[in-house]
Amino acid sequence: MGWVEEGGWRRRLYWMLPIALASVIFAAFLSDELVTFWLNLIEFGETFIKPVYFGLLGGLSLSALALFRVDFKGRRSITWWFIRLIVRLIRSGGDLRGASPIWFDFNGFKLSPLRFFAWQITKALVGALLFINIMFGMALDAIMRGWDPGIGSLPRIFILPFITPPADAAFAEANVIPLIPTLTLLISPLLQALWIRLALLVAATQILKVITPFAAAYVWGLEAPRIAKFSPTIQALAAAFLAWSMLNMFFTPFIDYNTKLWVGGAGAAALSLTAFALRDWRRVRKGGVPRLSLRQVYVRLGVLLLIVVSVGSVAAINNSIADARKVEMLGPYIAQLIYVNRYLAELDEVKEVPHIFGLTSISPDQIDASIARGRELLSVVRLWDWEAAFDKLKPQIGLIPYIDFSDSDILRFGGLLYWGASMEPIVPPTVRPEDRWYAARFVYTHVPSGFLMLDGHEGLIVDPAKFFKQRRIYYGEGGLFKDPWAAFPVGRAESAEVGGYFYDGRGGVDVPPPLAGSSSSTSSSPIQQLQCGFSGIGTCTPECKCSSHTSLIELGELP
Numbered sequence: 001m002g003w004v005e006e007g008g009w010r011r012r013l014y015w016m017l018p019i020a021l022a023s024v025i026f027a028a029f030l031s032d033e034l035v036t037f038w039l040n041l042i043e044f045g046e047t048f049i050k051p052v053y054f055g056l057l058g059g060l061s062l063s064a065l066a067l068f069r070v071d072f073k074g075r076r077s078i079t080w081w082f083i084r085l086i087v088r089l090i091r092s093g094g095d096l097r098g099a100s101p102i103w104f105d106f107n108g109f110k111l112s113p114l115r116f117f118a119w120q121i122t123k124a125l126v127g128a129l130l131f132i133n134i135m136f137g138m139a140l141d142a143i144m145r146g147w148d149p150g151i152g153s154l155p156r157i158f159i160l161p162f163i164t165p166p167a168d169a170a171f172a173e174a175n176v177i178p179l180i181p182t183l184t185l186l187i188s189p190l191l192q193a194l195w196i197r198l199a200l201l202v203a204a205t206q207i208l209k210v211i212t213p214f215a216a217a218y219v220w221g222l223e224a225p226r227i228a229k230f231s232p233t234i235q236a237l238a239a240a241f242l243a244w245s246m247l248n249m250f251f252t253p254f255i256d257y258n259t260k261l262w263v264g265g266a267g268a269a270a271l272s273l274t275a276f277a278l279r280d281w282r283r284v285r286k287g288g289v290p291r292l293s294l295r296q297v298y299v300r301l302g303v304l305l306l307i308v309v310s311v312g313s314v315a316a317i318n319n320s321i322a323d324a325r326k327v328e329m330l331g332p333y334i335a336q337l338i339y340v341n342r343y344l345a346e347l348d349e350v351k352e353v354p355h356i357f358g359l360t361s362i363s364p365d366q367i368d369a370s371i372a373r374g375r376e377l378l379s380v381v382r383l384w385d386w387e388a389a390f391d392k393l394k395p396q397i398g399l400i401p402y403i404d405f406s407d408s409d410i411l412r413f414g415g416l417l418y419w420g421a422s423m424e425p426i427v428p429p430t431v432r433p434e435d436r437w438y439a440a441r442f443v444y445t446h447v448p449s450g451f452l453m454l455d456g457h458e459g460l461i462v463d464p465a466k467f468f469k470q471r472r473i474y475y476g477e478g479g480l481f482k483d484p485w486a487a488f489p490v491g492r493a494e495s496a497e498v499g500g501y502f503y504d505g506r507g508g509v510d511v512p513p514p515l516a517g518s519s520s521s522t523s524s525s526p527i528q529q530l531q532c533g534f535s536g537i538g539t540c541t542p543e544c545k546c547s548s549h550t551s552l553i554e555l556g557e558l559p
Contacts, residue, residue, distance in 0.1 A: 060124065231280045389419045404423065413467060421453075423447045
C-alpha cells in the first residue's frame with residue numbers, strides 16, 4: 001500500500017513540476033505585458049478593450065478553423081503521438097532494441113473522446129493568440145450585428161477569369177467593387193487559416209501515416225510495405241494541393257487572358273489525380289495490395305505532362321499574340337485594375353480646381369473690384385507659417401519658468417482653421433540637482449492653462465476657453481510614463497504642487513508601501529521607478545497615488 005501511495009505521489013509530482021515551470025516562465029516573460037495591460041485597462045476602459053475583443057474574436061475564429069479537428073471517429077493527434085513516442089524512448093534509455101514497432105504505429109494511435117475534445121479546445125484557445133486579427137474580428141462582429149459585406153455576390157469572382165471584361169468602369173463597379181469588403185476583410189484571413197489546416201491537419205497527418213510504417217520497417221528490419229498501398233493517399237494529397245492552387249487563382253491580385261488556362265490546367269490535373277486515386281483505392285479495398293507497375297506510373301505522369309504541355313503551349317501562343325496586340329488583349333484587364341485602384345485610393349472623389357499662378361498687373365481703379373471678387377477666397381487664407389505661429393503664441397507664456405511648448409496641431413471648428421499649441425511642465429533650471437527628482441513629480445506636475453490657440457486665417461490670438469472649458473494638462477504630450485510621472489500622498493491635507501492645486505481626476509494607481517530605493521535610479525521600467533523614488537523625500541502617508549501622462553490629461557469639453 002505504501003508503494004502505491006508513493007507511486008501516486010510521484011506521478012502527481014511528475015505533472016506538477018512542468019506546470020510550475022511553465023507558470024514561472026509565463027510570469028517571467030509576460031509580467032511586464034500583464035502590468036501594461038492592466039494599467040491600460042484601468043485608464044482607458046472600453047476604448048482599450050474593443051481592439052482586444054476584436055483581435056481575440058478574429059483569432060479564436062481563425063484558430064478554430066485552422067486547428068480544430070472534427071475527426072471524432074479517428075481521434076488522432078500528431079502532438080500527443082509524438083509526445084508519447086518521446087516519453088517511451090526516454091524511459092527505454094534511448095535503446096531502440098527495447099522499443100516496440102507498435103510505438104511508431106500512428107494509424108493505431110487514438111485519444112479518448114474527452115481528451116481529444118479537450119485537446120481541440122486547448123489548441124483553439126492557444127492558437128487564438130497566434131491568429132489575432134483585429135480587422136477580421138471587427139468584420140465578424142459587424143456581421144453579427146446585421147452588416148452585409150456582400151458575401152452573396154462572391155460567386156461573381158469565379159466568373160471573372162473566363163470572360164474578357166469591357167474597358168469601362170461600369171464592369172468593375174458592378175462585379176468587383178461590391179466584393180472588396182468581403183475579399184479584404186474575410187477571404188484573405190480565411191484562406192490563410194484554411195491553408196494551415198490543409199498543411200497541418202490533412203497533409204502532415206497523411207504523410208505521417210505513410211512514413212511511420214517504413215521507419216518501423218527500417219529500424220527493426222521488418223518487411224517494408226508496398227508503396228502501392230499508399231498510392232491513393234499520395235495522389236489524393238497531390239490532387240488536394242492542385243485544387244487549392246486552383247482556388248487561390250480566383251483571388252489573385254491580377255487576372256489576364258491566361259488566368260483561365262492556369263485555372264483549367266490545375267483543375268484538370270486535380271481531377272485526373274483524384275480519378276487515379278479512387279481507382280487505386282477501390283483496388284486496395286477489394287483485396288490485397290496490387291503492385292504499382294511502371295506502366296501505371298508512366299500513364300499518370302503522361303497525363304500530367306500532357307496537361308502541362310497543352311496549357312503551357314496555349315499560354316505561350318497567347319503571350320506571343322499579346323506582344324503585338326497589347327491594347328486588345330491586355331487593355332481591358334489593365335483598365336479594370338486601374339478602376340479598382342482608383343476606387344481604393346478614392347481618386348474618383350478628388351476634385352481638381354485649376355488656379356493660374358503668376359504676376360498680373362491690375363490698374364489702380366480695378367483693385368477694389370478685384371478684392372471684392374476674391375473676398376471669399378481671401379477670407380479663408382490659411383496661416384501655415386509654423387515659426388510665425390509660435391512667435392505669435394510665445395508671449396502668451398510670459399515669464400513663467402516651468403512651462404514650455406510641447407507640440408502644435410491643426411484644429412477645425414465651425415469651418416474655420418486654428419493653430420493649437422499644447423504646453424508641458426518642466427523643472428526650472430534654478431532648482432538644485434538634489435531636488436529635481438522631487439520637484440518633477442510632486443511640485444511642477446501640471447500646466448494650469450496648457451493650451452493656446454491662434455486664428456489660422458487672420459493670425460489673431462483666440463481665447464481657448466471658448467472651445468475648451470478645462471485646459472489643465474499633466475505632462476502633456478512631451479513626457480512619457482517611463483520618463484516623468486506625478487505622485488501625491490493619498491489623503492493629503494496640503495498640496496506641494498504649484499498653485500496649491502489638488503488633483504481630482506480619475507487617472508492613476510494607488511501604490512502601497514514599501515517604497516524604498518535610491519532616488520537617483522535611472523531605470524526605464526515604470527514599476528522600478530515607482531519602487532525607487534520616495535527614499536528620503538519627506539514624509540508620505542502609507543499610500544501614494546502615481547499617474548502617467550495618459551491618465552492625467554484632462555480632456556477638454558466643447559461648449
